[in-house]
Amino acid sequence: MKVLYFARLKELTGCEEDHFDPPIHSIAELIAQVRRRYPQISTLNLFAAVNQTYAAHTCLIQVTDEIALFPQVTGG
Amino acid sequence: MKVLYFARLKELTGCEEDHFDPPIHSIAELIAQVRRRYPQISTLNLFAAVNQTYAAHTCLIQVTDEIALFPQVTGG
Amino acid sequence: MISVQTQDFSVAEIYDKLRHANPGPIGAIALFVGLVRDFSHTLQLASLHIECYPGMVERELQRLVAQVQQQFSDVQQIEIIHRIGELLPQEQIVLVGVSATHRAEAFAACEFLIDQLKTTVPLWKKEIRADGNEYWIEHNTPAREQIVC
């Protein structure tokens, strides 16, 4: 399962595209795995998008989805 | 005593500068005389300025003051 | 900083003034421009005549600027231009521009200035219709009954 990282999450993990073995059913499960792999992101509040739309942590996901994780946005 | 008129008050009275015989002690007294002279302005709500500053109808006036009367402002 | 004028104005020029006056702490610029609406299909507006009380109009605008500088400590620079004379549909009437450190104060000060301008600055508008009839605009907002001496 492919996951995109942005901003500080990309910097702390050192990659902009990451891969996890299925099955991963929800954003919450995915985030748990990401946090296990990268303990250095423990202080980072994470937001998720599925197919370029904001997704709650309870949102179910499939391998064909475009999944992205990132910290609080700070544009403007 | 010299009085300046602006906008619709100037149009209805037909003059931009008017004169009244002293003694006139307050804006209220002045407005009463203006309304007697020009019955056609009866529907017009009047505002006053003394020396280019808004003045209440109770404001006392002198012949040396620059006195102006005008309707509600509508700029912007 | 303030101007009451018959000629048109350039938004680009005023924006550049706001941007480059004391630029260090400026993080936000809010601009408002009022235009002559063109409802020619219904109202047949031929032009707008704008009159002012010379002298007092500048004093009231300066008083407004001073009030904003006191009330909004975040504000850096203020520009106000108001046109007088005959204006055609779609022409620019008024510009209010504010630069500030943060956006909330830039918006608040800009909106405060145009709201106050419309209720206290001695300017008056008359609509001239295509049929030759003329109508003074009666009020922008509910008229204020009492103003302290």
Add this chain to the structure above:
Amino acid sequence: MISVQTQDFSVAEIYDKLRHANPGPIGAIALFVGLVRDFSHTLQLASLHIECYPGMVERELQRLVAQVQQQFSDVQQIEIIHRIGELLPQEQIVLVGVSATHRAEAFAACEFLIDQLKTTVPLWKKEIRADGNEYWIEHNTPAREQIVC
């Protein structure tokens, strides 16, 4: 209507677009520009790095525009530009412009757009200091904990 770009933008050009798109009923134009603050005397800011999520950034901006067009019926035209990449102090970051029939809606829509942009559109800022240290900006406004799927 919306653009996410590395190159700078011209406020004059965008103002002209707002003014001349469907000009008939337009009586008010509100513009907001955000700039890189230059606190070089204290913070030694060398530059600002702005990153986006390509694709989603445009989708979120379009969603915002659609939301404003639905909520503010008076609004005629909306322009949003946000820059990405490396920006120097005093450079322009973002522009939000709205044309409307009346001023209250122009201001309200403009402020709503920039407030929403700062809390929902996938853009991130990092400060690069003169000493080489880098700091991601943590949040513009209190972080939202929950977003509906």
